[in-house]
Amino acid sequence: MVLILAWFFSPRLQGWIPLWLPFLGFAALEAHFLVAGLRERGAAPGSRGSSARGRSPQESDVAELGGEEWLEPVVVRIEGQDVWLPATGKSDEEVAELIDESRERLRRGEPAEAPEEPRTAPRRRRGLLARLEGLAVLGVLGFVLFVLVPDGGWNGLDQSERTRTEARLSSEAGRIAGHEARIHCDAEGEAVGIVQHADGLAEVGGSNAFLTPAICFRLHRLAFEDDEGSFSQAARALAVLAHEAWHLQGEANEGITNCYAFQSGVELGQRLGLSEETAARMMRQQLADNATFARSAPAYLVPQECRNGGSLDLFPDRSRFP
Numbered sequence: 001m002v003l004i005l006a007w008f009f010s011p012r013l014q015g016w017i018p019l020w021l022p023f024l025g026f027a028a029l030e031a032h033f034l035v036a037g038l039r040e041r042g043a044a045p046g047s048r049g050s051s052a053r054g055r056s057p058q059e060s061d062v063a064e065l066g067g068e069e070w071l072e073p074v075v076v077r078i079e080g081q082d083v084w085l086p087a088t089g090k091s092d093e094e095v096a097e098l099i100d101e102s103r104e105r106l107r108r109g110e111p112a113e114a115p116e117e118p119r120t121a122p123r124r125r126r127g128l129l130a131r132l133e134g135l136a137v138l139g140v141l142g143f144v145l146f147v148l149v150p151d152g153g154w155n156g157l158d159q160s161e162r163t164r165t166e167a168r169l170s171s172e173a174g175r176i177a178g179h180e181a182r183i184h185c186d187a188e189g190e191a192v193g194i195v196q197h198a199d200g201l202a203e204v205g206g207s208n209a210f211l212t213p214a215i216c217f218r219l220h221r222l223a224f225e226d227d228e229g230s231f232s233q234a235a236r237a238l239a240v241l242a243h244e245a246w247h248l249q250g251e252a253n254e255g256i257t258n259c260y261a262f263q264s265g266v267e268l269g270q271r272l273g274l275s276e277e278t279a280a281r282m283m284r285q286q287l288a289d290n291a292t293f294a295r296s297a298p299a300y301l302v303p304q305e306c307r308n309g310g311s312l313d314l315f316p317d318r319s320r321f322p
Contacts, residue, residue, distance in 0.1 A: 081106065154187060154213035157220065165220040169241060172271060173209060176245035176264050182208050183241075185216035200240045202247035209244040223272045235282035238265040238272070254299045259306035262287045263314045263322040283322045 105111065154162070166183055173181040184191075191210040192198045202209035218237040221227040228234050242261035251257045262283045269279030287302070294301035305311040308321035 154185060154217040154220075157217070161220070161224075162216075165216060165224070168223055169211070169216065169219060172268055173241060173245040173248060176242060176268070177248035179248075180207060181245065181248050183216075183244075184208065184210045185213055186210045187213050199236070200244040202244035204247050204252045205250040206248060209248055211240060211244065215240050219272065222269075222274070226273055228274065228278070231282065232285065234269075234274075235265075235286050238269050238279070238282060239286045241265075242268050254297075255294075255302050255306075256312060258290060258300055259302040259312045260314060262290075262302075262306075266322055280320060280322070287322060 157165070162185065166185055169183040169185075170181050173183050186192050189212075192201050192212050199215050200209065200211050215237045218229060218233050219241060221229055222234055222237070239258075239261050242265040243257055246257045246260045246264070251260065265283045265286070266276065266279045269282060270276055274282070287306075290300070290302050303312060305313075307313070308319070309316060313321060
């Protein structure tokens with residue numbers, strides 16, 4: 001759970017861990033709770049490794065958490081005295097043995113109940129073990145966050161690198177838009193991000209577009225560090241930049257803009273360092289996933305003419321699409 005929460009608030013993790021992995025982890029956690037609840041609900045009373053039944057403590061409980069004082073006592077008349085014995089759940093032979101022991105103690109002038117033996121501390125040891133396990137998990141998580149994660153995300157870049165990246169992305173957006181464009185990597189989250197449920201935003205026919213820091217950082221790694229990174233994340237970043245660039249060009253329809261972006265994303269990926277084959281596979285993946293993503297946002301579904309030889313094909317002379 002800590003790792004899942006950390007992913008949402010850490011650009012370092014977002015740049016290193018694929019988007020689907022935290023949600024898969026969260027789904028697995030929910031499934032674990034569901035299965036555990038169903039098992040507990042359907043379990044028969046006293047079925048956890050004990051022959052005792054009903055409301056009596058299980059043998060493991062008595063062994064771990066204390067002596068026979070856990071058992072429900074019954075009153076027995078011994079030598080003219082009422083004696084409470086922990087007899088619930090015991091066999092007749094065990095009850096008879098308890099009565100004999102109590103009778104012998106009374107004859108010796110001792111209390112009928114056996115003196116309580118000093119308890120060991122298995123529960124304390126178990127609690128200590130749980131704390132040590134928790135510290136170990138936190139240690140591993142800290143190691144992953146601060147050692148294995150290779151960089152500090154967009155905010156980890158110095159100002160000169162951020163400026164250089166925005167300039168390069170602005171140039172690429174301008175090539176698609178057909179006029180000067182300005183890409184802003186919105187580190188403050190004022191225009192795009194989790195709150196706005198958008199990776200990018202652009203002025204239709206204007207000059208300014210905004211991208212999330214995660215998108216900018218992935219494109220920075222691709223353009224300047226020759227790091228393709230996660231296939232799906234790189235594909236998404238290229239598609240978002242191309243999509244906003246087409247809005248700057250003047251296209252307002254989201255579905256058509258997506259269609260154009262998937263096609264322009266191939267050459268965009270090549271200019272940023274990918275091979276033609278890799279860039280084409282990335283955009284084909286984005287096109288294939290479009291119908292799934294568009295279920296929650298139908299306006300972004302590409303039209304039927306977004307196909308090889310269709311009216312939205314930007315390069316009808318090519319056999320490849322996109």
